[in-house]
Amino acid sequence: MMIRKLRVNTRLKEDDVSALRRLSVQVRQIEAGSLIVREGDHPQYCCFLLDGLACRSKIAETGKRQIVSFHIPGDMPDLQSLFLETMDHDLTAMSKAKLGFVSHHALLEVAKARWSVAQALWRDTLVDAAVFREWIVNLAARSAPARLAHLMAELRERFAAVGLIAGQQFALPITQVDLADALGLTPVHVNRVIRELRGDGVLDVRRKMVSLNDAAKVAKMGGFNDRYLHKDQGDT
16 A cells, blocks of 8 residues: 555656565554554654554644544655654544554665655655645635535545545545544534535535545535645656
């Protein structure tokens, strides 16, 4: 999954892929709600998602949680820990998840030996930053329905890029409270927006599944343009 994700944004040669496959990976299963890495930790490993969903979040002085990103299979959500010694946010499993852990030393060694791998890892962090910028705009400049529409359009594109979407449906094992914490809304407001969009036949979120009944309309409603995902540089 990690290789598939890196290939979305970078053209990797077979020698690069072979070097990545030789990495020693510790695979762990964790339960929903478990902290993978805690703010203040000093990790010696980077993780990547093999299955499940995770999020990065911060807790404000008021105790309110703000989810700042969602992560799907293939993502390496703590790649920045290669160079930033201390975690400045929490990384949490939002569903039962399977993760692979690779030591910082091993990743740095393969990056030193394989320039294309180093580029892929660097580009992945740059795309991550681009997604953060788009999330800031989403929270600051869009209405509640547009925020939800934009998030769902983005997740659809990201799931599709790693082959995890069936038609216009994808699994999203989160609650309306989680959505509220990601969109800067209350759970009651999120519920109202979902019912409104369901009634309009645009999209639906229920039983931890998202259905985009009109993907083009969802994208237009959310002002979604996938340019910031930078998918055009990878292998097809």
